[in-house]
Amino acid sequence: MKQKTLFYCTECGNEMPKWAGRCPACGAWNTIVEQPAEKTASKGSRAHPAAPGGVRRACPVTELTSDEEIRFPTGMGELDRVLGGGAVKGSLVLVGGAPGIGKSTLMLQICSKLCEFSRVLYVSGEESEHQLKLRARRLHVDSPNLLVISETSLEDMLDSIRLETPDVVIVDSIQTLYNPALESPAGSISQVKECTMALMQLAKGQGITVFVIGHVNKEGSIAGPKVLEHMVDCVLYFEGDRHTSYRILRAAKNRFGATNEIGVFEMQDEGLAEVENPSQMLLSGRPDDAPGTCVACVMEGARPVLAEVQALVVTTASGGNPRRTSNGFDYNRAAMLLAVLEKRGGLKVSACDAYLNIIGGLWLDEPAADLAAVVALASSYLDRPVPGDLVAIGEVGLTGELRTVSQLPLRIREAQRLGFRRCVIPAHRALDARAFGDMELLAVRNIGEAIRAALRPRE
Template sequence: MKAKTLFYCTECGNETAKWAGKCPACGAWNTIVEQPERPKGTGKGASVRVGMTRRRACPVTDLTADEEIRFPTGMGELDRVLGGGAVKGSLVLVGGAPGIGKSTLMLQICSKLCEFSKVLYISGEESEHQLKLRAKRLHVESQQLLVLSETNLGDVLEAVNTEQPDVLIVDSIQTLYNDALDAAAGSVSQVKDCTLSLMQVAKGQGITVFVIGHVNKEGSIAGPKVLEHMVDCVLYFEGDQHTSYRILRAAKNRFGATNEIGVFEMRDEGLAEVENPSEMLLSGRPEDAPGTCVTCVMEGVRPVLAELQALVVSSAGGNPRRTSNGFDYNRAAMLLAVLEKRGGLKVSACDAYLNIVGGLSLDEPAADLAAVIALASSYLDRPVPSDLVAIGEVGLTGELRSVNQLDQRVSEIQRLGFRRCVVPAHRAGTIKAPTGLTVIPARNIGEAIRAALRPAE
């Protein structure tokens, strides 16, 4: 009998009966892959439910609404992103490119977790000897840390039922496989089936489960994208392997706020927390160099100062080039058009480059004004004073719009030693400016550029 196959979208996990170039659910192109259909009613499939008890439905009035049980992981930056710590019985997905530091982060938190709980670390990529060497390098030593090198889902769940850990770490989900399925390990059907079994373990036995998933630039065939709707929390570890800084970002969190970030520095002895990312992002900033301006953006509830650099030069060809790194390309093109039309600067015949220092990606409109000032500074070859910060959204008519949490932003600006801040004029009177910080109001980009580029007094 010919085995039946289904087609999955690697972006959204939608199932279809036949292949298509475009996913009918999410509209993504070239994301449909073919996988064998999961067999129904096989005896082996029952092995994933060993130790699981059948639960009965109960009235909602009989349920308690007590606060979820949280516990610290030992790393303040990770606790911040999780919303105050890990939640008992939750399923957390940690995604990122291979080699970015996900396994290092998970093994480091075991040192703190083992002080009050039993941790079972499942590795499908390394042997027990390799795990021991890495744990020794990270100074992780505890009798409460149990390690197992295994890829068979049934054997993993049997180990969970035998050891009864409080925390389970699976590294990585792409290496696990259920032998009841004919698909290869790492395929969409295997990844989804194994994650579903781990979710049943987390919810049924109250075990906190951390699952590591690899993602490449193309989204990977069986990447975490198809698992986001199944887990409680999705964390993405971002950064360049050639730089030492890493950013941990929450894309989904059922127990806390999203868009929180944690900043780490990769060192020889492991990951070190960066408690003040603003100082890290501004370190090494050049003095009196045209084309650079600082802004303050909100990453969750944390204000972060970031440096925007711009370079505007005469174009050698008839088609000027536009490039942005860490800043939305379409928004950068719009700001260049506004700068020419409303600011009076002829940038249409120039190549323009916009860069965010430190690997940070800015998607908040509050960075618009700093981008415009940096572009104008480079075009006019006049430096922005090193003690000035610009905050504001820029409209198509060149006007400046207000942004939220402005008081919190200016407090962070003053704390880091800046003395002047350009803000939208209609919000300048409502700001409680800290001592030592001068608030400069501006109604449009023309006033903001004149205020930012005039000589320091």
């Protein structure tokens, strides 16, 4: 007898009886895949005990306790910052990233601190126990409270957890874990959903903190259904180029903290090292007296970060449509700033190719970086360098006016701490210049004034 199949959307997890080019639930195109219909559910433990008769009774909200969540440090301050102050007991954290980016290294490194006060079970479906031992020796992780097992079966993993009773479980990775009760292969949509549900019930029912590693697809999202991200408490993305040493950990979802914090690490021979001053890292190697570069200050959570914005504006060689490219900066916003620069700034950039790049792999999605991008584009177009001790902060409107941004004094003090002596800011924000010592505040009202204040004449 032919096995019944269902169709799933890899973007939102919606089920449907037949294939379609577009998902009716989320509207995504070409995300429908076919999977066997499964009837057997996972054997994971219940998150709450059932009442007599098999029905769990609802509890009045007045009888529930509202104690603070129990947090504990992971041993890496940058990871604790992204998690909102540390890991939460009984939480399910998904750590995603491209293969080879350093996810397993990060998880194994935090075991060194976690094993000081808890038992940790590291479940690997990609490496043997011997390989884990070699990597742990390289990372100087050695503790009797660290238990390792190479396992891909969900049932066997749950049996090991019941036997060892760990406080923290690390699963590497969710795409290698499978439930033998399901006939679909490991990594399929149904397997990923069932295994994640079992881990969620384990975390909530027994108070075990679970870290799950997940690979990303070519679009940069977690491989598997989008519903996977909705099931977990925290979604962390480990970003960066494998050919460079710096990595950025970013929170895409966090039920216990903010989602705009980042953690910066440097990959070294002995593992990941925390970068406590990311601004200095992002500005290292900045060229002197080179047109087309300007420094912006953005807020990543509660921390101001200085980043270098580079621009290149050249005349279109083919005479056709000019090319526009942005890396680390929103493409549509870059196109808008180019239009404002031509209309309100008087620079004929419509006949030029324009390239915008953010150094260090940082993604600037805050409007406070608008002014630095405009100054960098004008600097490249006019072939006039921006002074090396100048930083530009402000949002640009469609009429060319400059709007103030939040926490401006904090941004200025961060720039001053790193040696900058001039700061271009919107004139609408009244600040006492005496409060910033030798920092010269250049208050401007529009991009025309900003360009004249920031660019020095070519000698």
